[in-house]
Amino acid sequence: MLTRLILSSMRARALTVVLAILTIAFSVGLVLAVNVVRDGTKASFANTISNTDLIVGARSGSVQLMLYTIFQIGNPTNNISWDSMEAIAARPEVDWLVPISLGDSHGEFRVMGTSVAFFDRYRYRGGQSIGLHQGAAFTDLYHAVVGSDVAATLNYELGQEIVVSHGLASFIDHDDRPFEITGILERTGTPLDRAVLISLESMEAIHRGWRPGAGSPTGPEPAMAELQPKEVTAALVGIGSRLDIFNVQRWINTYPGEPLLAVLPGLTLQELWQFIGVAEDALRAVSLMVVGAALLGMIAVIFSGVNERRREMAILRAMGARPGVVFGLLLLEAMIMAGAGCLIGAVGTYGLLYAARPLIDAHFGIWLPMQGPGPEELKLLGGVMAAAGLASIFPAARAYQLSLADGLSIKN
Amino acid sequence: MSSSAPALSLSNVVFSWDRHAHPIQIPNLVLDRGEKVLVLGPSGSGKSTMLGLVYGTLVPHSGRVTVAGQDMTALSARRRDGVRAEHVGVIFQQFNLIPHASALDNVLLALRFAPQRRKRTPDAEDAARNMLADLGLPETDACRSAGQLSVGQQQRVAAARALIGSPELLVADEPTSSLDRANQNRFMDLVLSQAQQQGSSILLVSHDERLAKHFDRVIEMGSGQSEDHMSC
Known part of the structure; x- marks a missing residue:
């Protein structure tokens, strides 16, 4: 009651x-x-990056390496040579390696040169692969794939031509070599949304023989095979067996050819989160x-x-x-x-x-x-x-x- | 507490609101079982104070108050609350019903904190319904909330609440002041016969001497024993 x-x-x-x-x-x-x-x-x-076992770059701080390769913040201290890339890729423990080349920009967004394998290997949010909202990945020189923020901010559509600027916040354009947008990425919630992706070969092509003000040398386009870059900024590495990750990391960190740094993304993300x-x-x-x-x-x-x-x-x-x-x-x-x-x-x-x-x-x-x-x-x-x-x-x-x-x- | 103890006894009771006020004195007042007593007196004659002493909300400076054999002056405030709930049914001047609760729940509330009264009322809900019906509240109104009832009906609910579980003593404080003459008599008859039926003694306090005919005994309280002393 x-x-x-x-x-x-x-x-x-x-x-x-x-x-x-x-x-x-x-x-x-x-x-x-x-x-x-x-x-x-x-x-x-x-969840910004997953399924990548190591990030390799020139020797600097681990957080710094993470920041410029994945978060597109800050500048790389040094490039690493293609020979080192090949040496790492040749290790039996290494399953795959995706090189990344940075340094150019498009408006407020950064340009990332990479291989087509990037679309397959880069994963976020527990193994989710990046999908293309529209179009397809680059298949030829001067093809560009833009992130969803880039497309939304600049109102880009497939087939549109864009120009890459030399360096960051720069007024010098590679305007003699315009790129065609062949794909727009789905929204990922990662810094990729704010990136313009081109192939390493395109990256090499716009810089080969290029001098500020003078532009690229005229003449026939070089063949794809000739456009093998001599150096890149960083690389994402997948290791076959988890047990080997620390071995490979140690091997890279003590690589005699040049000072390299390999970091574990998860650990570094935690370090970064503390900041x-x-x-x-x-x-x-x-x-x-x-x-x-x-x-x-x-x-x-x-x-x-x-x-x-x-x-x-x-x-x-x-x-x-x-x-x-x-x-x-x-x-x-x-x-x-x-x-x-x-x-x-x-x-x-x-x-x-x-x-x-x-x-x-x-x-x-x-x-x-x-x-x-x-x-x-x-x-x-x-x-x-x-x-x-x-x-x-x-x-x-x-x-x-x-x-x-x-x-x-x-x-x- | 024995069953032969008087329902209420006050002996040599002295109470004063403060040192300067004229004290209220009740040398001897005994209500035997089943006895009906009317206390008459104008306002300010100390009736409310006397009721406070009976309820146990006031404690005399000296003397003894027993309710159903229990010495109220020797008990803690909490125990006095318990004795009152168990042995005294009160019809307040303002009825004091919980307005949002049903008439039936208001009546049953009297049993909630009084185990002996509850024990005497095995089928409480039926008993409450019957009690309300006997006092003239239509069956259909028992489930309406008290706040929706008329003054006359509220009074019947208050009376039923005081009578349920056959307490030894029924105390009523000006219970008819809000009724007209005809209803007053009907109501008094109903309450008195109900009380008589279950053997409850009655102590009724009023200024209305016309009520005297219903009672065994009438006690007049003198005037001049002001409980409401001037404060300015």
Whole structure:
């Protein structure tokens, strides 16, 4: 009967109660959403590159190598020679090797020279291969494949001709050798979305005999075989057996021909995340502040409810209800409100995010993991419930005090 | 508590709201089982104070108050709440019903914290329905929430709540002040016969001496023993 009393009492105060539940639901939802987005961002970051066992470049810092080869941030310190590439590729443990050549740009975007194997070997998000949204990979000289951001920002279509500039942020164009867009990549949420991909041979061709201002020498196009580059910037390497990765890494790092560096992408990504993990902490702080605000709101609602229920509490006491009962009623009410708020907040948020997942992926390149509430989220929900219980103690104590002061002569 | 103990006894009770106020004194007041007593007195004569002492919300400076044999002056506030719930049915002047709960639940609430009264009422819900019907509340109104009932109907619910589970003592504080003459008499008859049937003693406090005919005994409280002393 007491439960029935609580429910009818809550129904009598429906508006306040619904508002309180919504306050809690919104706050819980906000925090859960922040957590999901945080996890999604972290996962997207960690998923920038996968299935590549080693990244090889000139000797510098591992984070730096990762930044310029994969994230297109900063400049390579040095190139590495084609001979070294071949020596690495010739190792029996090495399954595949995709060279990368950097240094030119197209507008705000970077140009990456690579082999056709790149489209097959570069994987992200747990082994997903990059697909072509439109067109096909480059098959000939002066073919270019552009990332989705490049196409979207510059309104590029298949067949359009573009010009590559020499160096980064440069005013010198290789305008005597325009490229034709043969493919547009699907959105990946990786830095590839902002890259222009051309073949190593094209890269070599636009630079062969080229001098700033004078352009390329005239005459017949050189044959593909002659366009073997002498050096590249970096290479992605796949190793046949995981057990050999460290052996090959050690071998590359002690390669006598030139100073090389081989890094494990996963490990380096983690290292890198530690740098930008401050953002994660900031998000976490925001969630905590949101929870705090939500709890304050909840206390306010419960507290104002007590005044509304002063009369009810006094009647209960007149009927012989002990303080524990009055306490328990308010506590149960707070629990019902917090529970309903948590449930609505969680179901609503996860439902919404689940529905919006493809949209978020398409617009921000963040694929939300959506594994439902993990231990951290459950801890959070439990914390909200516990805080609701604690928050109700104060108003409950006041309710009992008031009912004592009112005695049995309650005025209307 | 023995069954032969009087329903209520106040002896040599002295109570004062503060040092300067004229104290209220009740040398001897005993209600035997089944006895019906009317306490008459104008407002300010100390009726409410006396009721506070009976309910156990007030404690006398000296003297003894026993309810169904239990010495209220020797108990903690919480135990006094318990004794009152168990042995005293109260019809408040303002009825004090929970407005959003049904009439039936309001009546049943009286049993919720009184195990002995509950034990005496094996089929509580039927008993509550019957009690409401006996007091003249139509069957169909039992499930309506108390706030929707008319004043007269609320009064019947309050009476049913006080009477259910046959408490030793029924206390009513100006229960008819909001009723017209005809309804007043009908209501008093109903309550008194119900109380008599289950052997509850009645202590009714009023300023209306016309009610005297319903009672075994009338006690007049003198004026001038102001409980509401001037504060400015």
